[in-house]
Amino acid sequence: xxxxxxxxxxxVTVTGGNVTLSCRQTNSHNYMYWYRQDTGHGLRxxxxxxxxxxxxxxxxxxxxxxxxTTQEDFFLxxxxxxxxxxxxxxxxSGRIANSxxxxxxxxxxxxx
Amino acid sequence: QQQVRQSPQSxxxxxxxxxxxxxxxxxxxFDYFPWYRLFPGESPALLIAIRPVSNKxxxxxxxxxxxxxxxxxxxxITDSQPGDSATYFCAAVGTxxxxxxxxxxxxxxxx
Numbered sequence: 001x002x003x004x005x006x007x008x009x010x011x012v013t014v015t016g017g018n019v020t021l022s023c024r025q026t027n028s029h030n031y032m033y034w035y036r037q038d039t040g041h042g043l044r045x046x047x048x049x050x051x052x053x054x055x056x057x058x059x060x061x062x063x064x065x066x067x068x069t070t071q072e073d074f075f076l077x078x079x080x081x082x083x084x085x086x087x088x089x090x091x092x093s094g095r096i097a098n099s100x101x102x103x104x105x106x107x108x109x110x111x112x
Numbered sequence: 113q114q115q116v117r118q119s120p121q122s123x124x125x126x127x128x129x130x131x132x133x134x135x136x137x138x139x140x141x142f143d144y145f146p147w148y149r150l151f152p153g154e155s156p157a158l159l160i161a162i163r164p165v166s167n168k169x170x171x172x173x174x175x176x177x178x179x180x181x182x183x184x185x186x187x188x189i190t191d192s193q194p195g196d197s198a199t200y201f202c203a204a205v206g207t208x209x210x211x212x213x214x215x216x217x218x219x220x221x222x223x
Contacts, residue, residue, distance in 0.1 A: 031209050042118075042201060042215035043156065056208060090155065094209070101146070101211060103155040 003027065006091050006104035013081050013111055021076040021107050023091030031094040032074040033101070034058070034066060036087040043090065049074055081111045115139055116204050118214035126222050131189040133217045135202030138183065144205040147176065147187050149198045150216070156201060160187070192221045 004025045013019050025032065033048040045058035047066035055066055063085060065077040078085055088108050094101040117136045125131045135145070146161035162169040162176045162185065169176045173192075178185045189196055202214040 033211060035213070040215065043203075043213035045210065045212060048210065050209060056210070058210075059212070092156075092211070094211070100158050100161075103157070105155055 004091055004093050004102050004104035006089075006107050008107060009105065010108045011110070013078075013109070015082060015111060017078075017081045017111070019078040019081050019109065021078075021089055021091075021109070023074045023076070023093075023104055024072050025074075025091075025093040025102070026072065027093070027095070027102075028071060029093035029095045029102070030071070031101075032068065033092040033094075034064075034074065034076045035090045035092065036060065036085075037090060037106075038087050046076065046089075078109075081109075083111045085109065086111045115142075115206075115212050116202055116214040118202050118217050120217060121215065122218040122220070124220040124222060125192050127192060127194060129192055131192045131196070131219055131221070133187040133189075133200050133202070133219070134184070135186065135214055136182075136184045137204050139204070139206050140183070142204040142206045145176070145178070145185055146203050146205075147174075148201040148203060148213075150201065151198045159200070189219070192219075194221045194223050197221050 007022045034046040035043040044060045048056045049068040091104040092101045119134045147159045148156040149159045150156045160171045160174045173190045175188045199216045201216045
């Protein structure tokens with residue numbers, strides 16, 4: 001069974017701080033996604049990728065960078081964190097288009 | 113803009129009743145529609161999914177009805193149980209495998 005592991009589980013940072021959220025999947029899925037979940041907004045796509053070195057812009061990319069270093073690893077970078085980025089972040093992976101997608105356990109980020 | 117819309121935002125039903133959650137979309141290139149369920153503190157989990165070649169998909173108490181012409185679909189949960197209380201997300205996969213979600217619908221099943 002595909003596993004998606006996110007780290008850290010919880011993170012607190014100050015406004016203007018630099019944060020990196022990590023995601024690793026262990027089943028050779030080619031697609032990986034980063035979402036933020038906020039009450040009233042559902043799951044909003046930040047960035048996604050279909051392979052190492054590839055990056056696609058999602059629906060709410062402002063303030064976020066992402067990098068897919070390997071097939072397994074997808075990182076979300078907040079270089080100047082703001083309180084508006086306080087959220088629950090989910091990473092997901094999928095094998096091919098239109099297949100089942102597996103989600104990680106989430107990272108709860110608080111920007112104070 | 114929201115490409116996948118859900119209604120209602122919240123719904124309360126009695127145990128044993130059928131809950132109906134609605135979804136609509138704009139993009140005609142969407143070709144896969146999964147529904148996810150999210151319990152507090154957990155990860156979104158796939159519940160059931162449908163492709164536009166079908167107009168109905170059943171899995172136990174969960175059924176998707178799909179109307180391609182009107183770009184609408186709905187999730188029916190029959191014999192609702194208190195354990196079904198959760199947030200349900202309609203999603204769609206389009207060009208380039210972009211997986212987009214609606215805002216979610218909070219379902220409460222009262223015993």
